[in-house]
Amino acid sequence: MERYDVIVLGLGAMGSATLYDLARRGARAIGLERHGVAHGFGSSHGVTRLIHKAYFEHPGYIPLLRRAYENWARLSDESGESLLVQTGLLVTGAPDSPVIEGLSRCYAEHDLPHEQLSAGEAMARHPQFALPRDYAAFFDPGGGYLLAEQCIEHSLRLAEERGAAVRLHEEATAWKADAGGVRVVTEYDEYEADSLVVTAGPWSADALRDLNLPLSLRRKVQLWYATPDPAPYSAGAMPVFYAAMDYGEFSGFPIRDDDGLKLAEHTGGDPLDNPDTLDRGLEPDDEDKALRFVRDVLPGFEPERSRFSVCIYTMTPDERFIIDRHPEHANVAIAAGFSGHGFKFAPVVGEILADLATEGCTHLPIEFLGIGRFKGAAR
Numbered sequence: 001m002e003r004y005d006v007i008v009l010g011l012g013a014m015g016s017a018t019l020y021d022l023a024r025r026g027a028r029a030i031g032l033e034r035h036g037v038a039h040g041f042g043s044s045h046g047v048t049r050l051i052h053k054a055y056f057e058h059p060g061y062i063p064l065l066r067r068a069y070e071n072w073a074r075l076s077d078e079s080g081e082s083l084l085v086q087t088g089l090l091v092t093g094a095p096d097s098p099v100i101e102g103l104s105r106c107y108a109e110h111d112l113p114h115e116q117l118s119a120g121e122a123m124a125r126h127p128q129f130a131l132p133r134d135y136a137a138f139f140d141p142g143g144g145y146l147l148a149e150q151c152i153e154h155s156l157r158l159a160e161e162r163g164a165a166v167r168l169h170e171e172a173t174a175w176k177a178d179a180g181g182v183r184v185v186t187e188y189d190e191y192e193a194d195s196l197v198v199t200a201g202p203w204s205a206d207a208l209r210d211l212n213l214p215l216s217l218r219r220k221v222q223l224w225y226a227t228p229d230p231a232p233y234s235a236g237a238m239p240v241f242y243a244a245m246d247y248g249e250f251s252g253f254p255i256r257d258d259d260g261l262k263l264a265e266h267t268g269g270d271p272l273d274n275p276d277t278l279d280r281g282l283e284p285d286d287e288d289k290a291l292r293f294v295r296d297v298l299p300g301f302e303p304e305r306s307r308f309s310v311c312i313y314t315m316t317p318d319e320r321f322i323i324d325r326h327p328e329h330a331n332v333a334i335a336a337g338f339s340g341h342g343f344k345f346a347p348v349v350g351e352i353l354a355d356l357a358t359e360g361c362t363h364l365p366i367e368f369l370g371i372g373r374f375k376g377a378a379r
């Protein structure tokens with residue numbers, strides 16, 4: 001049996017970034033994926049993901065984001081594609097909403113480029129929006145979106161070009177680790193390596209059953225709307241946006257193609273027990289709030305639904321990621337529970353996991369993401 005330096009279990013956003021980083025540093029790595037490349041069954045599909053430089057959820061994310069931007073730039077250079085489209089990001093909400101209060105704090109504490117705008121100023125600049133008069137807004141010029149599937153495709157292609165092995169449509173059914181290394185059993189084969197990285201997304205609780213991780217799943221719907229007059233809502237004419245309304249928080253992406261403007265609600269989402277039984281259809285009330293949002297905030301936009309896609313959030317109780325070494329196996333690194341905001345971090349998560357897998361430690365600050373913060377999880 002061929003022996004590898006590292007096995008990566010799961011090749012979504014985080015696993016593909018990890019395999020790419022491992023291959024860049026010359027490690028003999030293999031990635032296992034139960035579906036195809038950039039498939040639509042997990043958490044990383046739907047064309048676009050927000051990225052921005054300010055982060056209020058925890059100050060620890062700021063240095064990770066700086067590094068993520070550097071790594072996205074390198075991936076774009078190496079792939080020859082602009083994977084990060086910098087449109088600027090408009091964030092708006094009531095002045096006392098957690099989003100606006102959190103961003104105010106973040107900008108006071110960190111030297112990050114931004115503009116603070118009143119609702120009136122934001123609407124004067126972006127007349128597509130109708131905002132409640134008392135709302136506050138921030139503009140992040142570094143914000144924009146990532147082309148999600150393309151990021152994964154290029155990471156895996158570049159990893160393979162540098163010698164990594166990729167096994168698609170091959171489910172890992174068991175793994176074990178001891179001081180001598182790791183062994184992963186799949187439906188077709190067995191693989192050995194010095195270390196293992198588990199990046200199984202919504203399937204993490206299953207892949208890491210022994211850890212009893214406090215993860216919960218949510219069903220999330222992404223919606224695309226065409227409109228008879230697309231120009232004012234197109235990339236170039238409008239930034240990406242994030243709006244905290246009193247009935248939910250919504251992200252929006254300007255029109256790129258015939259699919260139209262994309263909207264997704266970050267809040268809400270039905271609880272889900274098993275990612276394999278996800279309801280992938282559009283239920284009657286799935287777009288009620290999105291349509292209300294369009295009526296309230298984009299009143300000139302006449303929505304004609306062109307497409308939808310159902311996706312999964314994997315939540316932790318504090319909505320912070322889990323990135324750590326397995327408490328009982330130093331040669332197993334895990335990354336899970338990205339709680340609906342992980343994609344923008346994928347290449348720095350990949351670097352961290354490659355560090356943990358090849359060196360046993362990382363210089364990047366991840367203490368605040370450790371597994372030990374959860375009571376009841378094995379440590």
Ligand SMILES: Cc1cc2nc3c(=O)[nH]c(=O)nc-3n(C[C@H](O)[C@H](O)[C@H](O)COP(=O)(O)OP(=O)(O)OC[C@H]3O[C@@H](n4cnc5c(N)ncnc54)[C@H](O)[C@@H]3O)c2cc1C
Nearest residue numbers: 010012013014034042043044050172201311338342343344
């Ligand atoms: C609707 C929606 C909108 C979002 N918006 C944003 C956003 O704007 N900005 C942002 O930063 N983040 C956003 N996120 C979050 C972000 O997309 C996720 O945090 C990220 O994609 C998670 O990546 P992952 O690698 O952990 O999971 P996945 O990409 O799901 O990857 C896990 C992979 O592991 C594979 N796998 C699992 N078990 C096995 C096994 N036993 N054997 C082999 N393979 C296995 C799966 O098939 C899958 O490919 C959003 C998420 C959703 C759903």
